[in-house]
Amino acid sequence: MALDVANDNDLQEKILAENRRVHALESSLYLERHPEQTNFFQTGILNKSLDRFCAELGHQESHILELGCGTGFLTLPLLKRGHRLTGVDLSHDMLRVLRKKISEPAKSRVTLKASGVEDFLETDSGTHDAVVLSALLHHLYDVESTVQRICAKLSAGGCLLIFFEPLKQEIASSLRFTLHKGIARIDESVYRLEMRLRRIPLFEEDYELSDYQRRFGGIDPNHLHEILRSQDMEIIDTEKYCSRRYGLPAFFATHLLGTENTFNLLAKKR
Numbered sequence: 001m002a003l004d005v006a007n008d009n010d011l012q013e014k015i016l017a018e019n020r021r022v023h024a025l026e027s028s029l030y031l032e033r034h035p036e037q038t039n040f041f042q043t044g045i046l047n048k049s050l051d052r053f054c055a056e057l058g059h060q061e062s063h064i065l066e067l068g069c070g071t072g073f074l075t076l077p078l079l080k081r082g083h084r085l086t087g088v089d090l091s092h093d094m095l096r097v098l099r100k101k102i103s104e105p106a107k108s109r110v111t112l113k114a115s116g117v118e119d120f121l122e123t124d125s126g127t128h129d130a131v132v133l134s135a136l137l138h139h140l141y142d143v144e145s146t147v148q149r150i151c152a153k154l155s156a157g158g159c160l161l162i163f164f165e166p167l168k169q170e171i172a173s174s175l176r177f178t179l180h181k182g183i184a185r186i187d188e189s190v191y192r193l194e195m196r197l198r199r200i201p202l203f204e205e206d207y208e209l210s211d212y213q214r215r216f217g218g219i220d221p222n223h224l225h226e227i228l229r230s231q232d233m234e235i236i237d238t239e240k241y242c243s244r245r246y247g248l249p250a251f252f253a254t255h256l257l258g259t260e261n262t263f264n265l266l267a268k269k270r
């Protein structure tokens with residue numbers, strides 16, 4: 001038993017170390033390398049999700065905790081909407097890029113902390129109006145205990161937005177899945193060509209453990225629902241759709257094929 005605990009700690013440390021390393025490599029051109037987060041289809045989803053999230057929050061200048069904030073995919077639009085943010089990320093390099101993107105007037109409304117979420121949640125003594133995270137959970141060794149700890153940090157009525165996570169799911173129709181694989185292959189080939197032409201390296205060989213939850217097929221929102229409900233959270237909305245590098249294939253796969261590989265979840269503390 002003691003040996004298992006030692007092995008678990010070892011694996012967790014390896015995942016953290018690889019996340020630090022790959023995000024140092026990715027930091028300078030992070031969102032350029034990930035057009036699946038910035039294409040028109042995903043931007044529409046992001047804007048709608050933030051509208052909904054801000055409406056649930058109810059007040060204009062909430063204090064939001066953002067975990068795994070990276071180079072500011074959620075931080076920057078939330079600052080534009082007038083909120084105050086504490087952004088936490090494991091990677092100094094991602095935070096360095098984010099710092100440069102924050103406008104002078106918004107700087108007084110942001111605090112950035114370089115830390116793993118696991119350590120941060122253990123040591124942070126405050127409670128928050130809201131917690132947001134985008135594309136973080138699938139990088140973690142232990143999603144369940146992290147989500148439980150996040151819920152404990154929310155004040156009553158506080159909101160949690162889990163955004164852009166890989167969806168773990170059964171294949172509903174093999175025909176639609178095959179068509180989707182065809183779209184995905186073309187989408188990915190064009191992306192690789194674009195990255196090569198723009199001389200943006202992809203660092204694929206550097207990834208082994210850092211997307212840890214992808215090894216289990218992604219994150220199951222139903223499992224998250226169970227964890228959240230056990231923490232006195234009400235599920236407000238779960239949105240599932242198909243993300244692709246480019247907007248048109250994402251739109252086509254989501255609306256015509258009905259295939260899904262990504263989800264967002266909004267919940268509120270009772």
Ligand SMILES: C[S@@+](CC[C@H](N)C(=O)[O-])C[C@H]1O[C@@H](n2cnc3c(N)ncnc32)[C@H](O)[C@@H]1O
Nearest residue numbers: 023068069070073089090091116117134135139
């Ligand atoms: C896929 S990136 C997403 C960044 C940003 N949220 C976005 O949506 O563009 C994942 C981010 O989580 C950070 N990260 C990974 N594991 C972490 C951990 N255990 N604690 C804190 N941050 C972590 C990485 O450094 C990286 O910035």
